[in-house]
Amino acid sequence: MMAGEVDVWSKLRALTPARVALDRSGDAPSLRSVLDFQLAHAHARDAIHTAFDAAAIAEALKPRETLSVESRAGDRATYLKRPDLGRRLSEASAPRIPRLDCDVAFVVADGLSATGVESHAAAVLDAVMPLIPSLTVGPVVIASQARVAIADEIGERMGARISAILIGERPGLSVSDSLGIYVTYGPRIGRSDAERNCISNIHGHGLTPRRAAETLAWLLHQALDRGLSGVRLKDESGGGPRLVGG
Structure with missing residues (x-):
């Protein structure tokens, strides 16, 4: 002006x-x-390159049981250049996943914003657990250098009926600490994005952790009841507009 x-x-x-x-x-x-x-722009770059503090996440989730794993991307530079390596567990990490045959496998992953994960993931999990008391849940898996699809392998190895990964979203020029959640029924290696539901824009000026947890709980129950997720599962919870899609 x-x-x-x-x-x-x-x-x-x-x-x-x-x-x-x-x-x-x-x-x-x-x-x-x-x-x-x-x-x-500097905030966005910092969000992408800030080191993920898996120990701090585990501490924030206490007394809930957690275990830590890494993807096949050995460092941040490799992670950014090779998305495919971020979708699979490293050879050392894969045996750490126990076979539990549970309902839900929760994964917390750095993605493209460790800041977003460290700011909001624990609050979402704290809010969702009381909303799913009838579901059996495995230990929360904390994954470093991870992409969304790593939850497919984790869920498959755990024998979970459904996986939900809380992951740092790609930062923009207005928000650098946003968290996203991806829900996949019948997780297994090779699942496509069309088979997932996404809850997006969880941050201080967007969706609150409580609201995200309510949507997540609804999706978990509906996915398990209907035996599906993704484009065939639409949010019909009647709770007003929500940032959910397949």
Whole structure:
């Protein structure tokens, strides 16, 4: 906005963290807009590269039982270049998964934002457990350098009827600490994204952990009752608009 202009966009900006009608100085963005963009970009890069503190997650989940595993991507650089390696357990990690024949395998994974996982995953799990008292649940598996599909192998090895992975979402320029949840009925290696349901945008300015837990509990019960997940399972819980899709 140039000097003397009326800022007609201020009310709209107050409703969203998105960049609406950026200020300008002549034909270029204002210094404030440029610096805000650079700061947001730095937050996004930090979220992707910040080391995942699996021990802190385990501590936050106490007294719930946990176990830690790693993907086949040995470091962050490999993880970013080779998504396929992040979808499979390392040779050392695979034997750590016990065969339990349980209803649900919960996985907490760094994904593309360790910040998002460390900020919200424990709160979601704390909120969902009282909502699924009839379901048998294995130890929470904490996975490093992991992609969504690693829960397929974990769930299959655990003998779980369904897997739910809480994973850091790709950061954007307005939110860098967002958590996502992917639910897959009958987890096994080779499942496609169309066979999953996603609960997205769990963060301080988005979906609350409590609301996410309510949606997650509904999906778990419905997936187990109907024997399916993904595009064939739509949110019909009647709880208002939710960020759920196949």
